Amino acid sequence: MDQSDIQTSNKKVVRNSILVVAAMFSFGYLLLPALYTLICDSFGLNGQTEQLTNAESAQLKVDKNRLVTIEFSSIVNSKLPWSFKPEVESVKIHPGELKRVNYLAKNLSGSDIVGQAIYSVTPVEAARHFKKTECFCFTQQRLKSGESKEMTVLFTVDTDLPKEIKTVTLSYTFFRADKYTSK
Template structure:
């Protein structure tokens, strides 16, 4: 009788441990899920990692025609994504406040439809809060059919509030494979 009682007690303890472990796993998943938006907010507030705010503008802001800012464009395709991706022009000179449009070309080199997501970064970091994207392919996942090429426009402006000592900035895109 004591043997059955001990087995029942051990079984009850194992169930309790299993429930506790399930709660810990659920909490860890919720914590990991919550880190992404927290990281985005931190980057947006601090300019960390060159993240910029997605900005929609109803009217063009004031244009500072007294100065120029050189904006360079770079691109990378991360391993696992069979794409080629590059800007049509490597740089442009802009007047702060003037809305500009540049184009990037993406091509799927795979024999199947592949989805990708672009992640932007602006350097120097202090310039990131002054780089405002109005329309960008990076706002959503991009699906390209096998062999398909696509022009991807980027509409942006550099805020006229950018410090005078920032005369050049670089916008880099890294394209990652996106889960379907």
């Protein structure tokens, strides 16, 4: 190759490399978080569950031959001065059967506070079969000073839940979210 050919080829290498770099940066910064959420949603990784619309929930099949125990667990992050407890410790449901359960939250502090509940389903294999139509975790919750509130989750597990899973635990962690209310 003579000088000018090398120049052209060098420019090409630089251009292509910069394209790769830009693509990989976007992949890391923008795509990976989105992709991750997508993968987690579709495979139920990390205890992420699926949200059902009302229409979908109307068409649920119920498997009367099976009973699954659903346990409820609640955690309050120490930065949030609330109490938060499920009304029942566990329920037994048939796969496909919709069930409503209430949690009771109370603001123990002297000021208004916004909280956000983050859910987690264990075992992780059950997460993709765990469906909610209504949940207080879909939005942020604001409690006035001293206010108590019943918070509802309406859920089911689908009939494809693997046979060996007999107990599913639904856990919520409530975090203080005043800093993140601008959405």
